[in-house]
Amino acid sequence: MMLFNLIKKDILIVxxxxxxxxxxxxxxxxxxxxxxxEYTGVLGFMLSVIFCVFMLLQYVSLKEYQFPKAAxxxxxxxxxxxxxxxxxxxxxxxxxxxxxxxxAIETLVIPGLGTVDMTLFLLMFLVTSIFIGVYLPVQYxxxxxxxKFAFVVVIMASPFILPxxxxxxxxxxxxLSMFSPLLVCGSVLLFSCIVLIVSVILSMKxxxxxxxx
Amino acid sequence: MNxxxxxxxxxxxxxxxxxxxxxxxxxxxxxTGFIGINGAGKTTTLxxxxxxxxxxxxxxxLFGLDMEKNExxxxxxxxxxxxxxCFYDELSxxxxxxxxxxxYTSWSEQDYRRYMDMFSLDPKQKINTLSKGMKMKYALVLAxxxxxxxxxxxxxxxxxxxxxxSQLLKVLTDYMENGGKGVFFSTHITSDLDKIADMLIxxxxxxxxxxxxxxxxxxxxxIVKGDVKALTDDVRKHFLSITETAFGFTGITKQVSExxxxxxxxxxxxPTIEDIMxxxxxxxxx
Numbered sequence: 042m043m044l045f046n047l048i049k050k051d052i053l054i055v056x057x058x059x060x061x062x063x064x065x066x067x068x069x070x071x072x073x074x075x076x077x078x079e080y081t082g083v084l085g086f087m088l089s090v091i092f093c094v095f096m097l098l099q100y101v102s103l104k105e106y107q108f109p110k111a112a113x114x115x116x117x118x119x120x121x122x123x124x125x126x127x128x129x130x131x132x133x134x135x136x137x138x139x140x141x142x143x144x145a146i147e148t149l150v151i152p153g154l155g156t157v158d159m160t161l162f163l164l165m166f167l168v169t170s171i172f173i174g175v176y177l178p179v180q181y182x183x184x185x186x187x188x189k190f191a192f193v194v195v196i197m198a199s200p201f202i203l204p205x206x207x208x209x210x211x212x213x214x215x216x217l218s219m220f221s222p223l224l225v226c227g228s229v230l231l232f233s234c235i236v237l238i239v240s241v242i243l244s245m246k247x248x249x250x251x252x253x254x
Numbered sequence: 255m256n257x258x259x260x261x262x263x264x265x266x267x268x269x270x271x272x273x274x275x276x277x278x279x280x281x282x283x284x285x286t287g288f289i290g291i292n293g294a295g296k297t298t299t300l301x302x303x304x305x306x307x308x309x310x311x312x313x314x315x316l317f318g319l320d321m322e323k324n325e326x327x328x329x330x331x332x333x334x335x336x337x338x339x340c341f342y343d344e345l346s347x348x349x350x351x352x353x354x355x356x357x358y359t360s361w362s363e364q365d366y367r368r369y370m371d372m373f374s375l376d377p378k379q380k381i382n383t384l385s386k387g388m389k390m391k392y393a394l395v396l397a398x399x400x401x402x403x404x405x406x407x408x409x410x411x412x413x414x415x416x417x418x419x420s421q422l423l424k425v426l427t428d429y430m431e432n433g434g435k436g437v438f439f440s441t442h443i444t445s446d447l448d449k450i451a452d453m454l455i456x457x458x459x460x461x462x463x464x465x466x467x468x469x470x471x472x473x474x475x476x477i478v479k480g481d482v483k484a485l486t487d488d489v490r491k492h493f494l495s496i497t498e499t500a501f502g503f504t505g506i507t508k509q510v511s512e513x514x515x516x517x518x519x520x521x522x523x524x525p526t527i528e529d530i531m532x533x534x535x536x537x538x539x540x
Contacts, residue, residue, distance in 0.1 A: 043356055046353060049353070050353040053352075108341070108342050110338060111340055111341055113301075113306055113336060114336055115354075116305070117306060118334070118357035118358065119326045119330045119358060119359075120357045121325070121326060252306070253301070253307065
């Protein structure tokens with residue numbers, strides 16, 4: 042119950058943006074189908090996740106940065122620091138699940154979008170887990186400003202790094218077909234969960250050591 | 255009298271500043287003022303004892319329970335008011351309440367509404383539209399609405415006008431009369447303590463200077479005014495501090511009977527808490 046209220050708090054502090062992000066998550070897949078049908082599916086879903094999960098997390102972090110003493114007050118109440126950390130992860134996962142549900146409903150309603158693909162959801166869950174798994178501990182360790190700067194550097198470097206990654210044609214994932222799809226999907230899910238658990242532990246450790254504002 | 259808060263050998267460092275073996279206790283049933291000038295270590299002490307800043311060493315006990323082992327249980331029994339409110343300013347009062355109230359097992363909606371009415375606060379109002387005084391009142395409403403046994407407040411009256419300060423002080427005395435076990439509040443506005451404090455703890459440069467009952471302190475210290483000519487080295491050593499002008503001197507002493515033997519005609523006055531605080535930190539020249 043306490044955890045639910047901390048997630049509710051995150052939604053409240055970014056409530057102005059929640060509706061916009063939800064609308065974006067709803068509109069992006071059909072928009073992609075209309076304007077760029079060749080990218081419908083993976084890219085449409087990926088963009089809606091980026092908007093809903095990553096942008097909302099950014100806004101939550103921005104609000105926490107703008108009102109640092111509010112988190113101090115929360116920590117002066119029976120809310121534990123660990124619970125506050127955990128709520129951020131659950132907030133992100135809840136947003137991801139919302140994106141999955143929206144996309145799944147859209148595939149049923151809009152025929153051109155194809156069918157619900159669990160592999161796509163799992164792969165995107167892995168990407169999301171790795172992103173928040175790195176982002177949140179770094180933010181708890183370095184603070185919002187420094188983390189934002191570090192990620193801007195990464196984004197600016199991406200035009201140089203991505204072409205290099207694309208050239209890695211010799212990476213062959215065909216061996217995965219040797220295993221049952223259930224095993225592969227299970228492994229992806231397990232790996233995502235391990236990333237999240239390690240990340241949560243690190244974030245709790247870093248936030249626990251922080252002297253609050 | 256039982257101690258509801260016991261702090262032993264608390265240490266914490268921030269750059270050049272450090273709390274050095276801070277030790278004090280709060281007896282049950284008292285309003286205790288935590289005094290000291292800006293930068294003396296009041297806020298650091300309060301934040302460290304609430305676990306908002308990590309202590310280097312020391313032992314903190316509230317209601318006879320170890321803070322480290324029973325943090326959640328203890329925080330459920332205390333009301334906290336931090337300086338400047340500490341809210342998400344874009345939320346409404348009702349929204350902020352819905353977040354905070356969920357943390358407490360004994361939240362009382364009835365008390366919350368009563369205090370909101372008492373302070374004429376509108377739950378629909380946005381926090382960023384409140385004045386500093388109204389924010390402080392709202393912080394006090396949140397701290398008082400879950401049957402807290404102890405109130406811990408950091409500079410609650412700082413920057414407030416005299417009317418709001420007097421309203422806050424009235425609420426604190428009512429809280430004690432209605433079963434509160436203690437109030438511990440830091441301030442550098444000592445006139446507030448003259449009105450309501452039972453006990454005073456003074457800190458300076460991260461060290462506790464004294465912990466005494468207010469009435470005992472006010473009875474022990476005296477301001478002495480007299481002619482500078484009679485101020486010999488023997489006399490000076492009986493004063494905590496002395497201010498000298500061309501017209502005479504003003505000194506603070508704890509040894510009033512000795513001083514009166516040197517200065518039978520001296521004017522002796524009862525000091526205020528501010529006088530005692532300044533004397534102890536060298537605010538008066540010696």
